[in-house]
Each structure stands twice: as structure tokens, then as C-alpha cells.
Amino acid sequence: MVQPGAGDSVAESAAAVVGRLAVKLDEVTAQTQRLLLDEVADLQGDAQLVQLMRDNVAANIDTVFSAIRHGIPVEHVEAPTAALEYARRLAQRDVSANALVRAYRIGHQEVLKILLKEIRDSELDVQRQLDVFEEILAVTFRYIDWITQQVLTTYQNEYDRWQESRNRLQAEVIRGILEGDDDVDLDATSTAVRYPLRRTHLALVLWFDESDDQDELGVMERYVHDYAAAVGAGDRVLFVSADRLTGWAWIPVESESIPVLPAPAGAPLHVAAGRPLPGVAGFRRSHRQAQVARAVLAAAGAGPGRLVSAAESGLMLAGLAGGNLDEVRIWVAEVLGPLASAGAADERLRETLRVFLRAGSSFKGAAGELHLHFNSVKYRVARAIERRGRPITDDRLDVEVALLLCHWYGAAVLAA
Structure with a gap:
């Protein structure tokens, strides 16, 4: 086993320390993965996802160890295939990007702890140990910064593609339901959407x-x-x-x-x-x-x-009657007469009369709903009937419907 020597450069000493750990890659990977599964609950999944996570952890550790051992600049390193595929798989399963970033930070911290122990167990003097740790820290931080950018870009591209595909499928299923498909498999469709x-x-x-x-x-x-x-x-x-x-x-x-x-x-x-x-x-x-x-x-x-x-109250009726607003406007004017004008005063009179009729022609009930005095309601009702130009006893239903349409459509059915 190669031990870092006193005459080596700091980079050579760091390479020797990492080389000693490289032969224990499986052990380092397992320890790091256990911590990630404990600390980031969103990463727990089926056996296939857990295995891909293991491959991802192993690939990242092996890649950064190789960069340190061989002096490869981080910008010349290629992102591990397993790391990119793991990011895609998390995107497809709606696991948040935050969970992915946390995993890299926590994993980095755990690997640094393992590296620090290996440095302390080496035969290097204290100053060289500090220099080696500083060297490893600098490389691993540059790597984590670089790799998280790579996997986040991959994650976001896959998330957008996956969401677009799923939303399109979901929209098709929903439109099928709305169009009245009587052979809907409730459980399968519920799962699909x-x-x-x-x-x-x-x-x-x-x-x-x-x-x-x-x-x-x-x-x-x-x-x-x-x-x-x-x-x-x-x-x-x-x-x-x-x-x-x-x-x-x-x-x-x-x-x-x-x-x-x-x-x-x-x-x-x-x-x-x-x-x-x-x-x-x-x-x-x-x-x-x-x-x-x-x-x-x-x-x-x-x-x-x-x-x-x-x-x-009355909204669905107004909707059903609103298919031809030009005809509605003519009919409202025929029923309400001058009371169908768009002025603010007539609007107050219409609303008072509408509430009064809906309350069963109760002045007291209308006053409570409108927060008006009893006599104010009585005056407005009389004034509304006067504006209309004839009593409401013979065609009360028409008046109520016309008032309802005015309430919901406003100026769209009123005379200028």
C-alpha cells in the first residue's frame, strides 16, 4: 500500500491518501448512501431507484477521487452517466430538486469526514495533514459546485419534458371524461390523472x-x-x-x-x-x-x-337565458320599461325590487338583507314600480327573471 512520503508535494500526498480509500470504494459508497437515505426521506424509493442511487454515489466518489489522484482539472471531468440518469429518474418521480441538491451537500460532507479520518491515520506531520485536507477540500468543493449544475440542468430538462408529456396525457384523459365516456374505468383513470x-x-x-x-x-x-x-x-x-x-x-x-x-x-x-x-x-x-x-x-x-x-341564486338560470344577449336586452326593456336604463339610480331601484320579490314581498326581509330601513325599502319598491310604468301583479315572474338578468349581466342587457 502506498503511503504519502515526507518529500512528496501536497498534491502527491493528497493523491496517496485518496488512493488508499479508492480500494475501499464499496465501503465508502455504502456508508454515504445509508446516511443519504436516513437524512433525505424523499430519496427513499423502490429497489431499482435505491440501486441507481448507489451507482450514482459510487460514480461521483470514483470520479472525484480520480480527479485528485491524477490531477485532472474539474472542468475537464465528464459528468458520470449514473449521476445524470439518477437526476432524470428523480424528475420523473416528482422528487424535488431541493432533495437532489441536499443529497450532494450531505454526501460531500460525509465523504470529507471519511477523508479526514484517512488523513489523520496517515504518517504525515500535522502541517502536511492540514495542507492535504485543504487541497482535497478545494477540489471536492469545485467538483460539487460543477456536478450540481450539471445534474440540475439535466433534472430541469427532464422535468419539463416529463411534465409536458404527462400534462398532455392527463388533458386527453380529462377531456375524454368530460365528453361523456360511459366506459370509464374509475380506478385506472384515477391513477392516470x-x-x-x-x-x-x-x-x-x-x-x-x-x-x-x-x-x-x-x-x-x-x-x-x-x-x-x-x-x-x-x-x-x-x-x-x-x-x-x-x-x-x-x-x-x-x-x-x-x-x-x-x-x-x-x-x-x-x-x-x-x-x-x-x-x-x-x-x-x-x-x-x-x-x-x-x-x-x-x-x-x-x-x-x-x-x-x-x-x-339565479346564476344558472341567467346563464341558460344568456345565449342571445341582443334578444335578452330587447325582452328586458319590454318587461321593465324605463326601469331597464343603465343609470345608477335605476340600478338601486332594480336591486331593491329584486331582493324584495325574492324575500316573498317582505319589506322587513328585504330591509335586513339590504341593510336599509324598512321605510327606505318601501319607498324604493314603490318608486321602482312607478319607473316601470305598470304594476307587477300580472307578470311578476317575468319581472323577477328580468331583474335577475339585470343583476347578473348588468350593462350588457340594459338600455343605454
């Missing part, structure tokens, strides 16, 4: 009208996950991009009574929610309801960051 189709589903449609931001889909996906956390959805949510500014989402919920959360502050994000409904049929129906709600908001001119739910 990684979402529990047997549950009760709350569907969301999210979109930006336009945006200069480059992370619109990221904003939407974060909102969906925050929403899921707020309503106690423990399982994985399903989010898929319909285009750059539009996303579809489903959240598995325990109850069919789920609150609709406000859109995120400061983001011009619109959200339309369906009702929570069970099974594959509910998965489809809740999504269609969200699409109807979206159509209403879009026709009305949604404004900055609005959110609506199909559970809101």
Missing part, C-alpha cells in the same frame, strides 16, 4: 382576461391548492391548463356545501365554481356549471378579479 374520481367534486374554471405576467398558470394553481387547503380537501387536487390564461380544476370535498373563497388579492384572476357533486357524473356536471358561470361573467364584463359560484 392522479385524482380520486369516486369522490364528490368541486369544479373551478379560472382565467385572466389578459396579463403581462409570465406566471398566470402558477397563480391559478397556487390559488387552487390554497382553496383545497381552506376547505379541508386532503387528497390531491386536479389542475390542468386549458390555455395560457385559463385553467380547469377539481377539488375532492367531503360535503356538498362548500364556501366559495375570494380570488387572491392583487391578481386580476376570475374564478367560476360549480356545485360540489358526486362521482364521474358530478365531475362533468360541476365543470359544466362552472363554464356556464364563466360565460355569465364574461358576457357581463367581469371587471377586476371576480368570483362566482353556480350555487348562487
